[in-house]
Amino acid sequence: MNSKQNFQWSEMTMGTCYYPEHWDKGIWEDDLDRMQAAGITVIRIAEFAWNKFEPEEGVFTFSFFDEFLELCLKKEMKVIFGTPTATPPAWLTEKYPEVLNGSREGVLYRHGGRRHYNYNSPKYQELCKRVVAAIAEHYGSHSAIVGWQIDNELNCETCEFYSEADSIAFRQYLREKYNSLENLNKAWGTVFWNQTYTDWEQVYVPRPTLSRGINPHLHLDYYRFISHSTIRFCSMQAEIIKKYRKPGDFITTNGMFWNVDNHKMEKECLDVYTYDSYPSFAFGLDRDPKTSEDLNDRRWSMHLNEVRSVCPHFGIMEQQSGANGWTTRMEGPAPRPGQLILWAMQSVAHGADYISFFRWRTCTLGTEIYWHGILDYDNRDNRKLEEVKEFCRKFKKLDAVCQSEYTASFALLKDYDNVWDTEVDVWHERVAAVSEDEIFAASELTHTPYDVVYLQKDSELSDLAGYPVIFYPHPVMINEEREALLEAYVKQGGTLIIGCRAGYKDMNGQCVMLPQPGILQKLTGTDVRDFTFTSPAEDTVSAQWGEEKLETPVFNDILTALKGTSVLAVYQNSYYAGTAALTENKVGNGRVLHLGSTFSRQNVRRLLEYTGVCEPFSHIIDAPEEVELVMRTKGEKSFLFALNYHPAPVAIELKECVKDLYTDTSAEGKVILPAYGTAVYEIKR
Known part of the structure; x- marks a missing residue:
């Protein structure tokens, strides 16, 4: 199955992240009282506090957090307890420099930042086991604790590891995978550029090479190895916590970061998955926030779609409440009035039943003094706190929505092998990035929600x-297994849509000597004899589909329709004008559409219309493009979220009488959503 979840919240729950070690004990009680007055019932603590438990090697003390947790019990505040392994203490890294990660050039990442360790250091594993076991044994039965967070943001800051311990572990990983150097040399194509290995000690994680000429097959296995190492580290801690936790207490970690199979980690290590949501990153310096096509903060829904594929009923461990920035990098605007609620409701709409705002109060010291929380340095009530209170009022009106299912009109299919290949292969990366962005944009602008589904070893037809x-x-x-699953999906009546650059590599990343699209050809019913990036020296390439022009950007496969395959669109220009650009092949009760280009919002819109899945809520609501529409369903009730990302009021039209959950009143006809406003409607069937 594509997702597994051992824990779900039974009601909509609101929390915040709190660091008692950052504050004078004299304000702890007042902080908890103010949190509860705002509707906060859960706090996350301790994920950066190793020294508070083990101030020197082998010497453990628990008095600090004992005192704080007793106060939490008194105030009836629930706690998610973090393991502190994201920031090893100075005594550890000074005595055991072998635990440090390093750059590809061999420079160690020294003490003073965070996540500067490596997963594969035997010494770090030993010391992490010891501190996690001590904490879990001491606090596992504590009544205030309801959950455990492993580490913090695994693979954040860096998702690549180049220590000596990593090369040693990489060799062992490869020995287990390939059994012999002969098999490894064949899989990696080491005959090219005279890279053949004759001893396992010659194999390393990627090292500096001239012109960045890293063997792509080695590089692909390296990313698989990083995922393996990350999951093993997570599992090591999870198994310790399971020995000591109370029944009902969940284990989680907060993602989602790079070079890790999050689905496998969720299945093997966790009870529930949580995410850190910061939509204002979409206003980064590499985007023009005045360009409506960028979708800006609304683009964060694309990441939430990914999170939901890992865990359908997830939590948000860090929901943005203020501006983001460090003293060393990053800057961002504060949420405008209304955006704090908008961004939190964005998370809820996409499947979150737990929202924890980061953080309660902005830190007055350290690198993150510009990573603003609900309260600012002065500790006074402010508009962000009032907005948190208003969000809580609305959030609690949505208890009926808790554990409901996201409603998707179509699926975006992915797999980790191809995702990691985009990091190895810049040609693959370019087409994949464009298409994924544009499928999301088309989905948003046509109000046609989708799910992300990952193909995995245990994927079944029922998943598709x-x-x-x-x-x-x-x-x-x-590979043959995935092709067989796709064929079964199509034969039972599904419509599969594939773009250019398909089926020309095996699972080692080597190109196959087959007509493209390789083993997918019997599904697509096409032959690709020629292909090219579109040339900047000529006009934009397009195709004609009936009476309409079809965009065919970035890269073009020149298609030949085989017997029984219909041509829907033909290229209109370039040297391949008149050849097939889009085909349709009937397979069993279904069909396969093969588009010989990357996807754009224009051609995706046309494909959604052609396949009959576009705008599934149009019988209920009319909304402008500035509004995101999302539906969650449970039993005979559906819950329609309308989210206005526009800095001005917009009008929507409700075509039937529905219940406004915020106000418990009926709504129908024209409704005005204020700037950054949201609404949730209950629809009975």
Whole structure:
């Protein structure tokens, strides 16, 4: 199955992140009282506090957090307790420098930041086991604790590891995978550039090479190895916590970061998955916030779709409440009035039943003094706190929404092999990034929600069969098992849509000597004899589909329709004008559409219309493009979220009488959503 979840929240729950070690004990009680007055019932603590438990090697003390947790008991504040392994103490890194991660050039990352350790150091594993076991044994039965967070943001800051311990562990990983150097040399194509290995000690994690010429097959296995190492580190801690936790207490970690199979980690290590949501990153310096096509903060819904694929009923461990920035990098605007609620409701709409705001109060010291929380340095009530209170009022009106299912019209199919190949192969990365962004944009602007589904070793037809349409944009790497699953999906009545650059690599990343799209050809019913990036020296390439022009950007496969395959659109210009750009092949009760280009919001909109899944809520509501529409469903009730990302009021039209959950009143006809305003409507069937 594509997701597993051992824990779900039974009601909408609001929390915040709190660091008692940052504050004088004299304000602890007042902080908890003010949190509860705002509707906060859960706090996350301790994930950066190793020294508070083990101030010197092998010497453990628990008095500090004992005192704080007793206050939490008194105030009836629930706690998610973090393991403190994201920031090893100075005594540890000074005595055991082998625990440090390093750059590819071999420079160690020294004490003073965070996440500067490596997962594969035997010494770090030993010391982490010891401190986690001590904490879990001491606090596992504590009545205030309801959950445990492992580490903090695994693979954040860096998702690559180049220590000596990593090379040693990499060799062991490869020995277990390939059994012999002969098999490894074949899989990695080491005959190219005379890279053949004759001893395991010659194999390293990637090192500096001239012109960045890293063996792509080695590089692909390296990313798989990082995922393996990350999950093993997470599992090591989870198994310790399971020995000591109370029944009902959950284990989680907060993601979602790079070079880790989050689905595997969720299944093997966690009870529930949590995410850190910071939509204002979309206003980064690499985007123009005045360009409406960027979608700006609304773009964060694309990440939430990914999170939901890992865990359908997830939590938000860090929900943005203020401006973001460090003293060393990053800057961002404060949420405008209304955006704090908008961004939190964005998370809820996409499946979050727990919202924890980061952080209660902005830190007055250290690197993150510009990573603003609900309260500012002066500790006074402010507009952000009032907005948190207003969010809580609305949030608690949504208890009926808790544990409801997201409603998707189609699926975006992915797999980790192809995701990691985009980090190895810049050609693959370019087409994949464009298509994924544009499928999301088309989904948003046509109000046609989608799910992300990852193909995994245990994927079954039931994981796909519920979707009438599936986009698998650029399955560059494919194997017989995945092809068979896709064929079964299509034969039972599904519509599979594939873009250019499909099926030309095996699972080691080597190109196969087959007509493209390789083993997918029997599904697509096409032959690709020629292909090219679109040339900047000529006009934009397009195709004609009936009476309409179809965008065919970035890269073009020149398609030949095989027997029984229909041509829907033909290229209109370039040297391949008149050849097939879009085809349709009937397979069993379903069909396969093969688009010989990357996806754009224009061609995706046309494909959604053609396949009959576009705008599924149009019989209920009319809304402008500035509004995101999302539906969650439970039993005979559906809950429609309308989220206005526009800095001005917009009008929506409700075509039937529905219940406004915020006000417990009926609503119908024209409704004005204020700037950054939200609404949630209950619809009975």
